[in-house]
Amino acid sequence: MTKQNKLFAAGLTAGIVAIGAGYVYSQSNSQSQTQSQNQATPTSASAAGNTSTADSKQAVTIAYQTGVDPAKLAQADKTYEQTTQRDINWRKFDTGADVVAAISAGSIDIGNIGSSPLAAAATKGVPLQVFLVTSEIGEAESLVVRNASNIKTPQDLIGKKIAVPYVSTTHYSLLAALKHWNIDPNKVTIINLRPPEINAAWERGDIDATYVWEPVLSKVKATGHVLTTSKEVASWGSPTYDLWVARKDFAQKNPDFLKQFVKISTDATGKYSQDPKAFIGNASNVQKIAQITGSTPSDISTLLAGNRYLPVSEQQTLLQKPFADNIRKTAEFLKSQGKVDTVLADYSDFVTNQYLDSK
Helix, strand or coil: CCHHHHHHHHHHHHHHHCCCHHHCECCCHHHHHHHHHCCCCCCCHHHHCCCCCHHHHCCEEEEECCCCCCHHHHHHCCHHHHHHCCCEEEEECCCHHHHHHHHHHCCCCEEEEEHHHHHHHHHCCCCEEEEEEEEEECCCCEEEEEHHHCCCCHHHHCCCEEEECCCCHHHHHHHHHHHHCCCCHHHCEEEECCHHHHHHHHHHCCCCEEEECCCHHHHHHCCEEEEEEHHHHHHCCCCCEEEEEEEHHHHHHCHHHHHHHHHHHHHHHHHHHHCHHHHHHCHHHHHHHHHHHCCCHHHHHHHHCCEECCCHHHHHHHCCHHHHHHHHHHHHHHHHCCCCCCCCCCCHHHECCCCCCCC
């Protein structure tokens, strides 16, 4: 095993099995409006028609990341709390691996991750299930190279330092891009950094390139240029997705909550998809999403357009055998790159469409 793969394996293990508060990143002061909703007094779930289990009146802990999508507006407006009549503790995480660690530890109920960390987690047997696809990732995740590094073509990456969060969708996309360009990953130096650390390393001039998402993406593009995007990598046969997963035990006890969560989320993405100009034309929408994600308001329009939001009808078909096959193919690719040790025969147990409603 190469030194690079040993480092990846260590990162993967830590990301999936580590337990502790160090993996939970509380919201910053700029997101105090979202934090305040965490203090709301729980309301009886019976008003929302939830099942009368012990969990139906308990607060729900949800891990979110800073990717830009229309449902962030519902989060800012407290629509999830108002509709479900449940108190929600929103916790911001920097990477999917950290979210998986928290799910494994039982410290969160629902989490936002990408398809690559999902494949790694499922392969390790983490008890989670994907129940909603937020988007097929496009230009919202991109490989940006520093202008000063004089990288003009993919071959110029050889010998350069590239930062990504390990076990993330951008890590997967980077490896897929290198394979497409016939570049041995061992001929570049891939560094494991979380997005905030990537931003700091970029400002210091420690790295030549990064494959990353918002809000760091916009910051590095100011002094760099895009070499490829996840939309292009998807066209080469390696698509990535932004997902919502739930702990299996939570899902079994809270089916009504997940159905309501899905409806709120898909209503938000559907409203955007129906009329993007009207959605963006509302300055309040833009400001709220920017506040939740830490992105620059002027970038929100481009970032929202950088992903494809799947309608419910498409998700109902996708979240069956097709997505289980996608997880397996992702795991197979990670194994071929020496990033996981094995691949399961079937990933169907980690996928469900039972909380989707086309009505």
